[in-house]
Amino acid sequence: MNQANVLPCLPPGKNPALRVVPMPADANVHGDVFGGWIMAQVDIAGSIPAVERAQGRVATVAVNSFLFKHPVFVGDLVSFYADIEKTGRTSITVSVEVYAQRMRQSNEIVKVTEATLTYVATDDARQPRVLPAL
Numbered sequence: 001m002n003q004a005n006v007l008p009c010l011p012p013g014k015n016p017a018l019r020v021v022p023m024p025a026d027a028n029v030h031g032d033v034f035g036g037w038i039m040a041q042v043d044i045a046g047s048i049p050a051v052e053r054a055q056g057r058v059a060t061v062a063v064n065s066f067l068f069k070h071p072v073f074v075g076d077l078v079s080f081y082a083d084i085e086k087t088g089r090t091s092i093t094v095s096v097e098v099y100a101q102r103m104r105q106s107n108e109i110v111k112v113t114e115a116t117l118t119y120v121a122t123d124d125a126r127q128p129r130v131l132p133a134l
């Protein structure tokens with residue numbers, strides 16, 4: 001694999017919110033990683049900048065978009081990059097990009113998934129809470 005074609009796939013200068021290696025228990029009946037596993041990790045990764053911005057608990061209110069562009073394989077090193085796109089009065093919308101490094105094959109890095117989710121800052125009674133000033 002030509003490294004020049006592979007390495008630029010990673011977002012430059014960014015740290016992943018989450019990195020994880022899926023196990024055989026995370027596979028579907030065909031042996032590839034189950035989409036629901038990827039969705040759960042995306043939700044966790046997206047919540048990290050949301051919790052930081054909200055300075056407290058948040059709840060996922062909406063999955064606005066979700067695109068599985070390429071499969072994830074058991075043993076891939078999967079990196080989740082999460083960025084706040086916009087904030088409202090109580091809500092935080094986060095985009096998440098997912099890259100898989102094919103550790104058991106060519107080491108190629110592939111963008112596998114992109115998604116946008118909205119979180120709401122909540123109080124102890126689980127009701128919407130106004131975001132703190134920056």
Ligand SMILES: CC(C)(COP(=O)(O)OP(=O)(O)OC[C@H]1O[C@@H](n2cnc3c(N)ncnc32)[C@H](O)[C@@H]1OP(=O)(O)O)[C@@H](O)C(=O)NCCC(=O)NCCS
Nearest residue numbers: 058059060061062087088089090091118120122126127128
């Ligand atoms: C999240 C929750 C507390 C929000 O309460 P709510 O009464 O529906 O809230 P509101 O209608 O006042 O909306 C709150 C914010 O969410 C936004 N919102 C609501 N529905 C939305 C949707 N479908 N898409 C995007 N944003 C949405 C509103 O625009 C508002 O944002 P703003 O304050 O920045 O303008 C409530 O819906 C809830 O508890 N949902 C279940 C959460 C959950 O269990 N998630 C899974 C596990 S974390």
